[in-house]
Amino acid sequence: MAQTIGKIQTRLMREYYKYFSKYAKGKTPESKVAWVTSFVPVEILEAMDILYYYPESYAAVIAASEREQELLAESERQFLTTDCCSYSCCIEGCVSLEDGPRGKLPKPDILIATNNQCNTLPAWWNILAERYNVPLVILDYPGEDMEKEIAYRYVKSQHDDLISELEKLTESKFEPEKLANVISNSERSVKAWQNVILNLRTKDIKPTMLFDDINYLITARCKEQTAELYDMMASELSQKEEITDGKIPVFWIGYPLWYHQDRFFSEIMYDYRIVGSNYITWWNLDYSGNNSSEKLFNAYNYTFLNLSQKTRNARLSKLIKESGAKCAISLRNKSCKCDFVSAKDISIPKSEIEIDMIDRSFLDIEKATGVLELLKTTIH
Amino acid sequence: MKILSMSGFVPEEICDTVRFSGYTGERNITHFCGYANDFISQVMLDDSIDGAIFPRSCDSTRIIPSYLKGSSKFQYQLKVPARSDDYAIEYFAMQLKQLRVAIEEYYHEELGDISNRIEMVNCRNEIIGSYYEKLDRISYKDYIDAIHEELSVALHESKHDELNRIEVTNPTYKHRVYLIGSFLANTDIIRKIEGCGLKIVGDNLPESGRIQNSIVESFDEDVYAAISRKVLSRRLSPTQNNFSKIISFDVNEMCKLHAEGVIFVSQKYCEPYDYLYSVYKKKLDELHIPVLHLSLSNSEDLSKAKLMIEAFADTL
Numbered sequence: 001m002a003q004t005i006g007k008i009q010t011r012l013m014r015e016y017y018k019y020f021s022k023y024a025k026g027k028t029p030e031s032k033v034a035w036v037t038s039f040v041p042v043e044i045l046e047a048m049d050i051l052y053y054y055p056e057s058y059a060a061v062i063a064a065s066e067r068e069q070e071l072l073a074e075s076e077r078q079f080l081t082t083d084c085c086s087y088s089c090c091i092e093g094c095v096s097l098e099d100g101p102r103g104k105l106p107k108p109d110i111l112i113a114t115n116n117q118c119n120t121l122p123a124w125w126n127i128l129a130e131r132y133n134v135p136l137v138i139l140d141y142p143g144e145d146m147e148k149e150i151a152y153r154y155v156k157s158q159h160d161d162l163i164s165e166l167e168k169l170t171e172s173k174f175e176p177e178k179l180a181n182v183i184s185n186s187e188r189s190v191k192a193w194q195n196v197i198l199n200l201r202t203k204d205i206k207p208t209m210l211f212d213d214i215n216y217l218i219t220a221r222c223k224e225q226t227a228e229l230y231d232m233m234a235s236e237l238s239q240k241e242e243i244t245d246g247k248i249p250v251f252w253i254g255y256p257l258w259y260h261q262d263r264f265f266s267e268i269m270y271d272y273r274i275v276g277s278n279y280i281t282w283w284n285l286d287y288s289g290n291n292s293s294e295k296l297f298n299a300y301n302y303t304f305l306n307l308s309q310k311t312r313n314a315r316l317s318k319l320i321k322e323s324g325a326k327c328a329i330s331l332r333n334k335s336c337k338c339d340f341v342s343a344k345d346i347s348i349p350k351s352e353i354e355i356d357m358i359d360r361s362f363l364d365i366e367k368a369t370g371v372l373e374l375l376k377t378t379i380h
Numbered sequence: 381m382k383i384l385s386m387s388g389f390v391p392e393e394i395c396d397t398v399r400f401s402g403y404t405g406e407r408n409i410t411h412f413c414g415y416a417n418d419f420i421s422q423v424m425l426d427d428s429i430d431g432a433i434f435p436r437s438c439d440s441t442r443i444i445p446s447y448l449k450g451s452s453k454f455q456y457q458l459k460v461p462a463r464s465d466d467y468a469i470e471y472f473a474m475q476l477k478q479l480r481v482a483i484e485e486y487y488h489e490e491l492g493d494i495s496n497r498i499e500m501v502n503c504r505n506e507i508i509g510s511y512y513e514k515l516d517r518i519s520y521k522d523y524i525d526a527i528h529e530e531l532s533v534a535l536h537e538s539k540h541d542e543l544n545r546i547e548v549t550n551p552t553y554k555h556r557v558y559l560i561g562s563f564l565a566n567t568d569i570i571r572k573i574e575g576c577g578l579k580i581v582g583d584n585l586p587e588s589g590r591i592q593n594s595i596v597e598s599f600d601e602d603v604y605a606a607i608s609r610k611v612l613s614r615r616l617s618p619t620q621n622n623f624s625k626i627i628s629f630d631v632n633e634m635c636k637l638h639a640e641g642v643i644f645v646s647q648k649y650c651e652p653y654d655y656l657y658s659v660y661k662k663k664l665d666e667l668h669i670p671v672l673h674l675s676l677s678n679s680e681d682l683s684k685a686k687l688m689i690e691a692f693a694d695t696l
Contacts, residue, residue: 080658081675083411084651092658115462119438119619122462123655126623130659138621140462142471147478154471158463309446334411337439341446354410 005236008229009213012220019051021103028106032170035108035128037121038218038283039303040139041159041296043186045112046222047179048166053105054219055128059090063258063358065101072359080127085335086358088124095131108134110169112162116141116306118338135169137162143306155297179292186222186299187287192230193217197280199237201249201323207274211256211263217283247273248379251320253343253350254331255279255357268369271376276323278304278316278342305338313345320348326379329372331355334362349378381487383431386419386441387563388586388617389460390433392535393497393596393607394480397433399531399587402565409447413440414677415565415647420447429453431486433479435460437619438652454486462621464612473608494603500535502595507543509593512582516556516637517548520580521570527587528567553579555696558634560584560660561645562653566676572686573643576693581637584630590615618652623659631663641696642671643689670695 019029034045034052045052062068071093072082080092094100111134113125122138129136139158142151163174197210213233220226250272256263256279264274285299304312320328328350330343335356343350351371356362385397403422417440423432424447431454436442441457448455456479461468480491511523526542554577563586564570573580583589594614599606616626634642642664646653657673664671672692674685 078658079661081654083649084654088655119436119442119462120651120655122621123438123618123652126618126621127655127659130623130662136621138462140468142459145457146459146471146475150471150474154467157467161467309449332410337412337443341443344446344449 005229005232008225008232009216012216012223012225012229016053016219017102019106020100021098023102024106032109032166033106034110034112035105035125037113037117037125039114039116039300040112041162041300043179043182043222043292043296044159044163044166046182048163048170048172048174050110050166050170051106053108055091055105056087057215057219058094058100058102058105059087059358060256060258061102062090062094062100063360066259067101068259068358068360071097071100082359083334085118085120085124086356087335088120088127090358091124092127095128108132110135110137110165112137112139114139114141114300116143116300116303118305118336135165137165139300141301141303141306144302144308144311151301152294152297155301156293159293159296176292182222183287183292183295185224185227186285187295188227189217189221189223189230190284190287192227192234194284195234196230196237199234199240200277200280201275202242203237203240204243205237205240206262207252207264207277207280208262210277210280214280214283221283221285243273245273247271248327248376249273249275249323249325251275251323251325251328251348252277252279252331253316253328253346254333254339254355255336257355257360257363258357259360265363265365265368268365268372272329272372275325276319278319281319304342309341309344312342316342316346320346327351327375329353329375333357334359349375351375381431381483381489382429383433383454383483384419384423384426384429386416386432386434387437387460388591389435389437389458389611391476391607391611392501393494394476395483395491396534396536398429398533399528399563400565401528401532401563411649413438413647413650415562415650416440416444418565420444423448423453423455424451431455431483433458435619437617438650440649440651454483456482460619461612462619464616464620464622469605469608469612472612473602473604476604476607494607495599497535498596498599498603498607500538504530504535504538504540504543505591505594507540508588508591511543511546512588512592514548516579516581517550518546519549519551519574520559521567521574522546524564524567524570524585524588531587551579553577555579555640555693556581556638557641557643557696558582558630558637558639559643559645560630562647562650563587564645566682568682569645569674569676569685569689572682572689576689578641578643578689578693578696580643581639582633584615584626586617589633590617618656623656626656627660627663631667634669639669641692642669643674643692644671645674645676648675648677 036052071090074093075089113122252274287295287299289295330352332340332354353368383397386400400419403418433456435458437460529542557578559580596606596610
């Protein structure tokens, strides 16, 4: 079983990275290339046979490969201050030096960004558009405060325009049936992933695995093999031993620390066990609707970070309750203002720790140790 | 009704607002724009303010509602479209309609005739335009102070006295510069710039270059659509995601005005301007136009600015 999981993972990753300069060996992609942000409706691109890449994910890989400091320094040399999101600074360094752990990303033919996660990404995509001089498409998602009918019309018109733009780019006709099939792949992937993460609360598994394996839901959610992979993982995890280590169950609110080998400060969390995380639920998109347009609208207009504080509070409370956590670690992330307000109103004891998900120099480990010690005293 | 507004995306045509210009706030939110932080403080602490209208146009403004949650004052967040096409104009017009309804419901007060207010805003912006055209012959400090004064009073109360008091004095100067940035809360910076013999001959500030001569041309169509069209079609903010259009417009203007250098003022942790700067700087370097970047900590910060401006003036 483990070998089969490994094989699918390898196949998906090999497919994703094959045109990165380290592996492509001069070969150029046979299809048009888009650079996308994490919540772009990639089902449209998949249905039109466009290759799509996620610079944010690559920034995580860069940090995991211990290359972020040199690239952040290069970003400053390119006049992009490291006060900005570290994902963007890391990639600015990478594209400027044409270097990275897996080489360069394939050159984009189009850039697509959304604001259903934050407003930083569209600004970042603007600097990429200047560099590559290719079309830039910004998709604007109103979120839940706007009347649903108005929001739907606004989003649908933008999705329709995107399809027209891509038809021009690829010189091919969009096929609605293909999109419907691809969306059902995404739906299956989400469902299967939900079954995977259910195990975090009770089974003996390291959160590191989930922080890493959600990558397939981000970069390959509409591929057929992704649901298959997650189904196998869920089945394997469900057979694991129940955990009985007596550690304090804690909820992790925020991004994984991509530069850390465990993706969290495991060296100071020996008394705690992570039983839940909001990050691993962010791509549990809700593709409900009667047709493809409605499904894409519901999935991408109501992403977690595009919800009001009130709805976020309700969702987070539910997640925390289901996890059985007795306390929470809330990360004040230099790179993500939109996330750190998520934990403003939770009802269990929490500690705030200042971090950056890419730049390891941000974490004051001594201070964090003290904060976690203090947290212990508040739990009964 | 005394509503504090933040950003030029809040249209004065709907109701009277006081434009936020600066405040000594608590500034306790880390990695967060000092200007937005000070806006939150004023809404929370200033009893003379009973409401707030602000945009969702960047990450700092996006999360303002989370920090104003405890306040019972009127609050409205305008979702500024990330695009400027016809869909965006229709969508923003819908929001303006909703804004009016929300204000009327909260204050139990019917807002007046919008067309009348449109004419008042048009008139004000044309007056600003008339002074913008002669920036090299007037004191820029007087000009910006007059605009800030104008924006701090109710539209129907304004007789444009401050603007009309600006005198053409033909000040002497050594070098012509162009100013780029967001709302310039701290006008003491201008005093420093002018004190160093630098003449600001043009700008893209939201309260000046971006609104001068910005008018609703015709409102035979839906009046909200007309306002929306005006707001989204005028000189762009970096939050509207078209850096190339911004830079191309500004560079043309600075060449036309024979600007010898550029002063780029931004708030620390203001990402739209930080991203814009990285592209702007490269473009200006290509054109051999020197640029000074002043990154301010909050709406009152002046530290280091004086020395940096003096050093910049010496390089021109």
